[in-house]
Amino acid sequence: MTIELKVEHIGNDYCVMISGGDIPHVGAVAIAQPRPSLQNEEITSASASVISVVGHKEDLLAHAVSLRLAALLNCVVCVTCGIHIDDVKPNQIHVIQKQVDSLIDALIEQQNHLNKR
Numbered sequence: 726m727t728i729e730l731k732v733e734h735i736g737n738d739y740c741v742m743i744s745g746g747d748i749p750h751v752g753a754v755a756i757a758q759p760r761p762s763l764q765n766e767e768i769t770s771a772s773a774s775v776i777s778v779v780g781h782k783e784d785l786l787a788h789a790v791s792l793r794l795a796a797l798l799n800c801v802v803c804v805t806c807g808i809h810i811d812d813v814k815p816n817q818i819h820v821i822q823k824q825v826d827s828l829i830d831a832l833i834e835q836q837n838h839l840n841k842r
Contacts, residue, residue, distance in 0.1 A: 752781030757795035
């Protein structure tokens with residue numbers, strides 16, 4: 726199963742598209758913005774809003790990715806997510822999550838490398 730990550734840098738912000746499986750699509754959209762953590766104002770956290778297409782389950786994934794990236798990159802992040810696998814099994818969902826985490830880790834590493842220049 727192939728999961729694809731595309732990124733558009735829009736000014737200081739990012740639009741991240743996560744898709745794949747048998748029928749890539751838009752299943753959920755999350756937008757997050759950075760803010761000071763409620764527990765410690767010296768730490769950057771984020772708040773997000775999510776819209777899901779009825780019957781789709783990508784909302785939690787889009788939400789988590791948008792929060793993580795907005796807090797780490799300190800910018801507004803929009804995430805669209807649509808991964809469809811016919812007759813998906815619970816273990817496949819775990820594999821998808823791991824693949825997305827790896828793609829996001831690589832994106833963060835790339836951005837950190839670019840910011841050090």
